[in-house]
Amino acid sequence: MLSIMHINYNTLRNYILDLLRSHKSEEDTITPVLKKRKSENFKSTSSNVVANNKIGGYNSHFGRTSKEDLCNGLLKEDPKGFVSPVCVYTDPSDSSMVVKDGYQWRKYGQKVTRGNPYPRAYFRCSFAPSCAVKKKVQRSVQDRSILVATYEGEHNHAQPYREVAVANISRNNRSIPCSVTNKGSTPLVTLDLTQQASFQPELEKPFSEIDSPEFQKLLMEQMASSLIINKMQFQRRCSMFHQP
DNA sequence: CGTTTTTGACCAGCGC
């Protein structure tokens, strides 16, 4: 099972890297639109930083992205702490700005920002009064089905709704761990397949059933199909970058 | 009635 996972992971990874290389030349021709506030834009000459942060109970790799236009300036440096973008795929007809990440948030503001017709919502963690974590959520201007959530700070308490979050992310939101990192001149997409697969095993089953060969076979089949679905989703998403 | 959301006002940072 691990061997199959490893092979499928490498296949998927190579596929994404090939796609990104093919897009590289196109991106080089794109003129940055928003340059006014230097803090909102990453400098192309800045050093590459990859932080392995723990956000919402699952790992998220954050790096400087070459797709800041996708995230509409939501990704910016925070000198006080780390900032982690998470892209969540939602129903475009759903106008709510809710990202089910397992934490309790209180909305304290909303703004229409320049360059994006969709409003940006500001949230504070309301589970613990002492928790200073903030979250910004805004729809991508290029793909309104994508909600870009940016987390600032680190929770100082446990995740209250972890199981709900995992189930929702894997089954409903189809969340994509789509962080893009500039490694030199080549952008690198980091996929965390161990945390974000659409597959969710039947945790309510007793351990005796989980150990059974039938369940193991089912488990392997579901994992394989999950990887295929992930590949198809990324293929669809990457094809959107081709569209003007 | 307590909590959450909405929304206009205000403030600070930045570029010109």
Added chain:
DNA sequence: GCGCTGGTCAAAAACG
């Protein structure tokens, strides 16, 4: 100094 913009505040409204 002025204007623009993003972020936050706080009163009012909505909600359960």
